[in-house]
Amino acid sequence: MKIWQKILGSSTVLAGFICLMGISIFNLYQAEILAEKNQKETAQVLNITNNLEKFLKNQVLVLKDFVILDHNIQNMIEFQKIMSNFRIELDKLETLMGKDPEVLLVRRHHTFLTKLANGLDNNIVTLVKSQEDIKAINAYVKDISFHLSAISQDTLKEYNIANANVREIRRINTNFMLLAIIGIFLILLYQLIFILPVIRSLHKLQVGVAEIGAGDLNYHLDIQTNDEIEQLANNFNQMTSKLSDFYQCLESRVTERTTELFQLNQDLETEIADRRKTEIKLKKSQAQLTLKAQELEKTLQELQEAQTQLIQTEKMSSLGQLVAGVAHEINNPVNFIHGNIEPLKEYLQNFSTVINLYRTHYPQPVHQIENYIKYIDLEFILKDTNQVIASLEVGTKRIREIVLSLRNFSRLDEADMKEVNLHEGIDNTLLILQHRIKEKPQHSEIEIIKEYGDLPLIECYPGQLNQVFMNILNNAIDAMDSYTADNNLIETTSINKKIIIKTKMINNKFITIHIADNGAGIPAEIRNRIFDPFFTTKPVGKGTGLGLSISYQIVTATHRGSLQYITVPGKGTEFIIKLPIKQKN
Ligand SMILES: Nc1ncnc2c1ncn2[C@@H]1O[C@H](COP(=O)(O)OP(=O)(O)OP(=O)(O)O)[C@@H](O)[C@H]1O
Ligand SMILES: [Mg+2]
Structure with a gap:
């Protein structure tokens, strides 16, 4: 039988049994509640009828005392009190029993008794009247007692029946529960019988897998449950034997490859060592190259600066020399001119004095001189000469200043x-x-x-x-x-x-x-x-x-x-x- 069939079959039986038991227990429980209710109600009715009988006896005693003795009003008040208690109990009985004919008769006779009691007055009556009243009271009480005892007897019977019912239902219930427990126990036993071997074989499988996991590829599983697990165990055994073969094959290959890898590794190590050496050499030469490049760059910069300096120095020195030369060349003739201005001024002053003397002592010169004086405007020349000399002085002074500035600027010296x-x-x-x-x-x-x-x-x-x-x-x-x-x-x-x-x-x-x-x-x-x-x-x-x-x-x-x-x-x-x-x- 397959595992799923085993588990499904036993589970279905268990579930069905539990459902059946559940429904039956529920019904039995309902019946028990009903019987108990019935029992309780009949007990109540019995109790009420007892009370009614008791109240009835008391009423009769009080009423008779009132009739026979001296119509004491206290007796009448007590009668009224007992009567109202009687009615309350009667109402309760009616509620429990409904429109039961016996109960209706009790109420009717009691009403008559009440009417009779109400008709009794306080006046002194004759003995005959008292005897008649007593007879009437006795008659009503007898009727009421009769009906009450009829109700009481019927109710007692019902009560006994209800008691017997409750007892019976409880007995059935207890038996049923016992049966259910036995049934569930049997079904569980059945499940255990079928499922335990499955669990055991699963455990064996687990152990087998753990053994294989730990590396024991020769482990053999022995399971005979005639189900899927047995099949699985057979497949497992086949797999382990194949794995064992494969593992051996793999091991030999790994040994082979490891030897190869070891060889390769050694080759690689030698190559890496060679490369490292080359790298160190390369780094050294690279550093040297960088150093050289930096040196070259510095030299180039220095060269550029020197070149700039040279050009400018050359430019400025030739400009300076030119300026100094020009200044020197101009300086000589200017000094020359400037040095001669003073004597020139003096000479011209002398000339002007001579002319003025001539003109004072010879006011009438010859016609030819007169004409020439007019032609050259001698008056203006005599006046302007001083100004010409003054401007010459200013001009040469300015030239001297410029020359000095040029010399200063060049500062060659x-x-x-x-x-x-x-x-x-x-x-x-x-x-x-x-x-x-x-x-x-x-x-x-x-x-x-x-x-x-x-x-x-x-x-x-x-x-x-x-x-x-x-x-x-x-x-x-x-x-x-x-x-x-x-x-x-x-x-x-x-x-x-x-x-x-x-x-x-x-x-x-x-x-x-x-x-x-x-x-x-x-x-x-x-x-x-x-x-x-x-x-x-x-x-x-x-x-x-x-x-x-x-x-x-x-x-x-x-x-x-x-x-x-x-x-x-x-x-x-x-x-x-x-x-x-x-x-x-
Ligand atoms: N005051 C300024 N305003 C605007 N631009 C300026 C001024 N001074 C210098 N420059 C700029 O800087 C550049 C470099 O000036 P730099 O004096 O070095 O050379 P240059 O005047 O061009 O030539 P050089 O002075 O040799 O005759 C100038 O060409 C100009 O563009
Ligand atoms: Mg410039």
Whole structure:
């Protein structure tokens, strides 16, 4: 038999039996409740009839006392009380028994008795009347007693029957329960007989699986239950024997492969060691290469700086020499002219005195002289000569000043560090740039606003700093020129080009020079490149792109200062040169 058949069969029998038992017990229980109710009710009826008989006897006694004795009103009141108790009990009896004819008769006779009692008065009556009343009372009481005893006897019978019923049902119930327990026990026994072998064989299977799991592939299961488990055990045994074969085969293969792997592993280890060596070598050469590249980069940078310096130094030294040469060449003839002005003035003064003397002593010269005096306007010449000499003096003085500025600017003779007045350097540079600042047909004059602070003498290389001022001022002028040109602005007085030069002392160690223009400003995209050597936005031939890079070197490297700028596109640019007052060694 299959396992499912065993379990389903026994479970169905058990379930059916339990249902049957349940229904029967329920019915028996209902019957017992009914019988008990019946028993209780008949007991109540018996009790009430007893009470009624008792009340009836008391009523008769009181009533007879009232009739025979002296019609005491107290007897009548007591009668009324007992009578009302009687009625209450009678009502209860009617509720329990319904419209039973005996009960109806009791009520009717009792009503007559009550009427009779109510008809008795307090007056003294005759003996005959009393005897008649007593007879009537006896007659009614007899009737009521008769019916009450009839009810009592019937009820007693019913009560005995109900008692017997209850006892019987209880007996049946007890037997039935016993039977049910025995039945359930038998069915459980049946299940145990069929299912226990199944459980046992399942346990054996579990042990078998555990053994196989632990590696015992020769384990053999012995199950003979003639069901699926036996089949499963056979399959299990077949599987274990196959597994055992497979395992042996696998083991030999694993041994083979392990040997191969071991060999491979050794090969790999040697290869890895070789590679590591190569890697270390590679890393070393890479580090060397990086070092070399860094060195090369540094050298290139140094070379670039040197080149820039060289170009600028060359440019500036040839410019300086040119300026110094020109200044020297002009200086000689100018001194020459300037030196001769004083004697010339004196000579002309003498000439004028002589002429005046002649004119005083010879008021009538010959006609020819008179005509010539008129022709040359001698009066005017005598008056104007002094002015011509004065303007010659002014002119030569100015030329001497310019020459001096040129010599100062070039400062060829001052290659060493010196303490100088920076304001002089700025003024000299401005003087040289006069031709660019002054009004010209292509641009209006640039206003130079000087806001010089109180600066001490600054320790520096004056020629190099003049170069810085020249570069920054040149850039400022370029920026303003290109701005007006780019924007097609007509040069009118409304466009007020100006350069503000401000100097101040920051503390007792540093000073700053601010050179601000109101040109186009520096566009954001080139801001981090303007100090690069050869970076220029100017057309070919106009800018070399070295101005700011050289200036940066001079200010920061040579003078240990700083060069910064603030720019607002469309508004202008301000360069700030910060310099130490003293250069430490
Ligand atoms: N004040 C300024 N306003 C606007 N742009 C400026 C100003 N100063 C410098 N620049 C910008 O910075 C660039 C680099 O200036 P730098 O002085 O180094 O070279 P350059 O003036 O072009 O050429 P060089 O000075 O050698 O003749 C300029 O081409 C210009 O674009
Ligand atoms: Mg420049």
